Amino acid sequence: MSSKALPGAPGSTGNCVWSQVRMLGIKVSQPWGESLPAPAFLPVRRAAAEMEALLPGLSLLLVLLAAGWGNGVGAAWAMSPGGCKHVQSTADCTGRWLSSVPGNLQGDIEELLLNDNTIQVLGRASLLPYPQLKHLSLSKNRLKLIEPGAFLGSQGLHVLSLADNLLFTNYSQTAAALSALPALRTLDLSGNCLTEDMLSVLLLNLPSLESLSVARNIIMRLDSSVFTNLTQLLELNLEKNYIFEIDQAFEGLQKLQRLNIAYNYMPCIVDFGLTQLKVLNVSHNIIEWFLAFENDDLFELEVLDLSHNRLLFFPVLPRQSKLHSLLLKDNELSFYQRLPNGTSLADVTVQFLIIDGNSTNITTVNLWDEVCYSNLSSLRLLDMSQNQFWYLPEGFLAKMPSLTHLKLNQNCLETFHLSEEDPLAMLTDLDLSQNQLVELQVGAGAILPSLQLFNLSTNRLRVLPAEVFTYTRKITTVDLSRNRLDLCPQPAVASEVESPPCVDIRGIETLSRLYLAGCGLRGLDGQPFRGTSLTHLDLSDNQQALAGDPGWLQDLAATLRVLSLRNTSLSSAVVDFSALQSLVALDLSGNSLSALPASLSAVKLRSLDLRDNCLPALPTDVARTPLARSLQELYLSRNPYNCCTLGWWESLQRVEQLRVPDGREVTCSYDSRTLSARALPETVLRACRWKVANLALLYLVLALPTCLTLLVAFAVVFLMLKQKLLKMLKSRCGASSPY
Secondary structure, three states, X not given: OOOOOOOOOHXXXXXXXXXXXEEOOEEOOEEOOOOOOHHHOHHHHHHHHHHHHOOHHHHHHHHHHHHOOXXXXXXXXXXXXOOOEEEOOEXXXXXXXXXXXXXXXXXXXXXXXXXXXXXXXXXXXOOOOOOOOXXXXXXXXXXXXEXXXXXXXXXXXXXXXXXXXXXXXXXXXXXXXXXXXXXXXXXXXXXOOOOHHHHHHHXXXXXXXXXXXXXXXXXXXXXXXXXXXXXXXXXXXXXXXXXXXXXXXXXXXXXXXXXXXXXXXXXXXXXXXXXXXOEEEOOOOOOOXXXXXXXXXXXXXXXEEOOOOOOOOOOEOOOEEOOOEEEOOOOOOOOOOOOOOOOOOOOOOEEEEEEEOOEEEEEEEOOOXXXXXXXXXXXXXXXXXXXXXXXXXXXXXXXXXXOOEEEOOOOOOOEEEEOOOOOOOOOOEEEOOOOOOOEEEEXXXXXXXXXXXXXXXXXXXXXXXXXXXXXXXXXXXEEOOOOOOOEOOOOXXXXXXXXXXXXXXXXXXXXXXXXXXXXOOEOOOOOOOXXXXXXEEEOOOOOEOOOOOOOXXXXXXXXXXXXXXXXXXXXXXXXXXXXXXXXXXXXXXXXXXXXXXXXHHHOOOOEEEOOOOOXXXXXXXXXXXXXXXXXXXXXXXXXXXXXXXXXXXXXXXXOOOOXXXXXXXXXXXXXXXXXXXXXXXXXXXXXXXXXHHHHHHHHHHHHHHXXXXXXXXXXXXXXXXXXXXXXXXXXXXXXOOOO
């Protein structure tokens, strides 16, 4: 059998057989084709059968198999035996190396925690001393058996955790013990190597359950017998199993609100009809199709997570729902009405052949019209990142008037059009990063009035429309990193010459964070930040950004708190930081600094990054400057420090509040060797001291002959000219005396 499909769909090979699977309205159609070969599961199924036949001898092997999904059942438990901790009505015996339930605890405890011990059997009398027990946790033990009658004295037990044990070995006896818990509300059976047949036995007589977790087991197929009589169940966790087929498994779960089937092997979902469900998580499967049941019933669905699958088309959602979060990240989604070669698939339909016993049903779907028919008026979060969208259909966003977060990053978008028909009046976060955008089109009217975060990084934009920020009265963060663009300067005089393309951010009073890393900025002349109140500015990876007049700093002196000048060809005398008295974090890494800028000594920074520069040393008095007294974090590695001039390093070590996260990576050079500044060998320290002493002695030896020579020369000259000097003085200053 085969079904009509679009190119690239599972049925396009012509030999794809679709086997129908129902889950109370969810039909999981399974293509045994290229996307999911049946033999991939056969060895697992055969292995499960063999393990069930050899249960006693394969206990440890099954534990390791289940631990592959979990957090390691086979890990070491407690270190040494000891007493339990009592806090009000709770007894905590976690990690005490206990082999049985202690019988000497307070008799009125309501919560008993026995996690991380070595208990293998829960006997009939184990819990008799604690008749008021409501919460019992036995996770991460070696529990193989719960004897029938073990809970007869604990009829009020509400919460029971048996995760990460070995309950597959005696599951039928354990099931008999669980049946004596009429008030049990929450049960955790995760990580017990359970198959679907074992699970159906364990859950047979637990009608009061409201929350059930059977994650990290070896369940492969679910049918109507597994969850029989769980009429009160509200939450079901099936993640990290091997589920690839579901057949009417949820038919009786009329109160189910939260369903988690993440990390399994489900190939697709057709005729989804769980109207009572509020949260559905089917992420991390291999789903290629999601089609809701075609009717006008109101679905209670609020959150649908289809991320990390293989979806080929935008899911066909319920026509009426309360959906507010739709997660489609990391799929293979695209729209096909307009293809790059000019063709259109708007009138092409897809037919699904569904076989249920002796009945056959054909469902015909137009994948694009269904998007328009779905009511998405309550949708607030739409994540379509990491897909293959290269355009959005006209009017697509108009169906989502309540949208507040739209993530379209890591797609193939070349243009993005914002029009008055799609005002997105409630949108606060728009992420268009990592696309191929060359143009952002903005129509007339109030566009994006509530926008606060706008991410356009890593595209091919050279200019933004002047209207894009006209009505964005709440914009706080703009990321334009890695686009080849310039900032518009303040015009000096009127000119008829057309200015080159640029981005104008002047006068955006609400803008506080601006990221311009790797934009190829050619100077920042003309006061491009005038009228803004930036607190965070990133100019990293712009080699010529500081080539012009640094007067732009004056416009930000009162507000700027975080500045990144990483890899901007900065030298020590280019920028004067003394005016930035509000600055608390500065990144100067990856530059050509040969000395610490003197203007920094008076700036009260909290974080300073000096990595990857050409610094041979810091000033010897750096620890006594206002900078050192305010610094809390300092990065210093990857500089050519001199091992014999590390006095500044030792003084910085004594500054109490200062932390050097890369201190272990700080190195210095001595005699063509690179050594750790933290642990210099004694031989090097001694050699440095001798080097300093020898240098002082050399200066003395060189200076002494010079001084003696000058002294002798002065004496000789004085003696030779003594008589002449005396006569000269006498003739000028002397006077005749009367007798």
